[in-house]
Every structure is written in structure tokens, then in C-alpha cells.
Amino acid sequence: MPPLDLHVAVFGASGAGKTVLLAAFYRAQTQPSFQQEYAYKIQAVNKAQGNRLLGRFYRLEEGTFPDGSTRFDEIEFDFFPRDLPEPAVRIHWYDYPGRWWEEEPVDADEREAMRQGLLRLGMSQVGILLADGAKYRSEGTGYIRWLFEHFADECDRLRRTSAAAGEEVSFPREWILALSKADLFPPEYSARDFEREVCRDADDQLAKLCAVLRAEHAFGHRFMLLSSVAAPPDAQVDPRTSLGVRTLAPAVLVSTVEGAVREAQASRKEKSAKETFFQGLRDLMQFVDSVDDFLPKRYQIVSKILRFVSIKDFASTRVDRLKKAREDAIRRGDTFKAVLTGMVAALRDDEGLRAYHQNQ
Numbered sequence: 001m002p003p004l005d006l007h008v009a010v011f012g013a014s015g016a017g018k019t020v021l022l023a024a025f026y027r028a029q030t031q032p033s034f035q036q037e038y039a040y041k042i043q044a045v046n047k048a049q050g051n052r053l054l055g056r057f058y059r060l061e062e063g064t065f066p067d068g069s070t071r072f073d074e075i076e077f078d079f080f081p082r083d084l085p086e087p088a089v090r091i092h093w094y095d096y097p098g099r100w101w102e103e104e105p106v107d108a109d110e111r112e113a114m115r116q117g118l119l120r121l122g123m124s125q126v127g128i129l130l131a132d133g134a135k136y137r138s139e140g141t142g143y144i145r146w147l148f149e150h151f152a153d154e155c156d157r158l159r160r161t162s163a164a165a166g167e168e169v170s171f172p173r174e175w176i177l178a179l180s181k182a183d184l185f186p187p188e189y190s191a192r193d194f195e196r197e198v199c200r201d202a203d204d205q206l207a208k209l210c211a212v213l214r215a216e217h218a219f220g221h222r223f224m225l226l227s228s229v230a231a232p233p234d235a236q237v238d239p240r241t242s243l244g245v246r247t248l249a250p251a252v253l254v255s256t257v258e259g260a261v262r263e264a265q266a267s268r269k270e271k272s273a274k275e276t277f278f279q280g281l282r283d284l285m286q287f288v289d290s291v292d293d294f295l296p297k298r299y300q301i302v303s304k305i306l307r308f309v310s311i312k313d314f315a316s317t318r319v320d321r322l323k324k325a326r327e328d329a330i331r332r333g334d335t336f337k338a339v340l341t342g343m344v345a346a347l348r349d350d351e352g353l354r355a356y357h358q359n360q
């Protein structure tokens, strides 16, 4: 069976930390110690691209940060279970240049790149909006309000200009709001604290952004802290420390399943408003053989995911139980169950609990 395709669209203004994040994401998950602890590993589908990412990371280790890029970047990663030869999950990562959100395309080439990029957007199950941790640290709430307003305006503008050109932009419906450069915050600061501050201080702007994205239920519920490299002011860069980069793929996986459940619930008119995610999930599992018929294309991988992860695994907060299921799966050579339960376990470990928070 081919790997499960997850498409994730990453947005953030220039300087927010997207390029460094991509290098850190790859580097952290290629470490032997990572494979030992998480029982899966990453590989770049295109080896040359993988080497470029590692090169970028090694330069970071020497204190050289990447040049700002204004290109749309697309890269694919496979996740393999430890000791098994086939990948179970493929993540397609789309890096949207901040400039697209600020200016009109400079020429026909850029216009075409943008068109291609927006098509990818329609396949993406999850969007990540990166808030610049350094700016939030220095400017406070005003920065978050600005970010939401600015992003809403720009999404609106993209939608209108595309519609005028006869193309409909379809934004992801599941979103993660991620705070970059989390190393600039105190060690006890967590995604839950970030969630509290955002909902307390920027709820009006959040509501407006949800309306523009048409993602009422799916923006403003998932929060992450990310640190690609620890670079405290006036101190040496320490690229061995990172936060949340290993939580990212699991968060995307689980958000995709949640998106499919929500999609299925919305398509059933008789659903009661109070139906929970788990009731919805249980339902989806019951109809797993026919869900592809009514789910939009980007969610059709979910029927496969649900064949390998039980509700118990999704709901379980017990890392030891999940790790045992994962190790059993590796022993049986069950590629998909091994990686999927491994990812759910990664969301529940100490790093996952600090770096990821979902409020509903």
C-alpha cells in the first residue's frame, strides 16, 4: 500500500522562521536518538533536497542563518517505522513565501508559481500559521491582533483576485496556530499559556479570520510552540535544542482525522449540535468502507488511517500503552499501525504536552 499522503501548508511573514523550521524538522527526525525514542524515522523523498536541508542546518550550527527566500517551496518527507522497509506516511510540505501575502506577483513566472501554489492549498488538509515569537515577545498582544487582521485581509484578497481570474481558492479547514522561536519564552511557558493569551486578547480578530477562512470550528483551537534552534539574546546558538518540531507531524496527522470527522458530521443533517468528536469518530469508523464516497478528496485517506488506529488509541493518553501497541506492530511488521500509533504517542509525551494544545 502506498504511504498516506498528508499535505500541510505553512504560512508566515518573512522572518517568522519558516525556512529554519523546515531544516530543524528534518534534522531532528533523522537523528539516531530520535528513531530510538519514537520508533519511526524520516527520509526526504528527494535525497538532494534532504541534503540541502541538512546543509542548511549545519550552517545554522555554525551560526549562519539562511538568506531570506521568496520562493514557493515544496518538499516531501516519508516516515518509516524503525526496522521496516516501507514508509507509512508521506508529508507534503508547502512553504508559502511571506511576500505573497504582502505584494502582487512581480512577473509572469511568479504569477504562475502562485497559481500552482494555490492549487496545492486546495489539497492541504492542514494549514499552519506561524506567529513570529520574537515579535510577539517584543510587541505583545498588538502583534497577534495585527497578524490575524493582516492574514485575514490577505486571504480575502487572494480569494477575490483568484475568483476574478476564474479560479476558486480553497483554504485548509483545519489550522494550527504556531508560535515560533519559543526559546525566547520562559522554560515553563506552554502551548496552553499561548492559547489562553490569544483567546483572551485577540478574540475579535480571531473571529474575523475564521469567517474569512470559512473555518469557524477549525481555526483558533490548536496551538503550538515551536523552537527550531535555541538562540537566546547575547548567547551562542544551540541548534541541538528544539521544541515541538517532533510534535508537528503527529499534530498534522491527528488534525487531518479531526477534519474528516468534522466534514462527515457536517454532511449529516440530523447530527445533534452537541455531538462530540469521539461520537463522530465512532460513526466514521462504523462506515469506514463507505466514507470515501462522501468525504471530499483531501480527506479520503482517513478511511485508511482508521483501519490502523483504533478509537482507543486515539483517545488514549497513556504513553506506555501506545508505545506497547507501537512495538507490537513493529514486531508483526505492521508498517501503518507502527507509525500511526507512534505518532499519537509522540503527541502525548512530555514534549508533545508542552508544545501542543487543543482547546476544544
Ligand SMILES: Nc1nc2c(ncn2[C@@H]2O[C@H](COP(=O)(O)OP(=O)(O)O)[C@@H](O)[C@H]2O)c(=O)[nH]1
Pocket (backbone or CB within 6 Å): 012, 013, 014, 015, 016, 017, 018, 019, 020, 021, 065, 066, 067, 068, 069, 098, 180, 181, 182, 183, 184, 226, 227, 228, 229, 230, 231, 232
Ligand atoms: N531564537 C530563535 N530564532 C529563530 C528561530 N528560527 C528562526 N530564527 C531567527 O529568525 C530568522 C528568520 O528565520 P527564517 O527561517 O529565515 O524565516 P522565514 O523568512 O520565515 O523563512 C533567522 O535568521 C533567525 O535569526 C528559532 O527557533 N529561535
Ligand SMILES: [Mg+2]
Pocket (backbone or CB within 6 Å): 015, 018, 019, 020, 067, 068, 069
Ligand atoms: Mg524563508
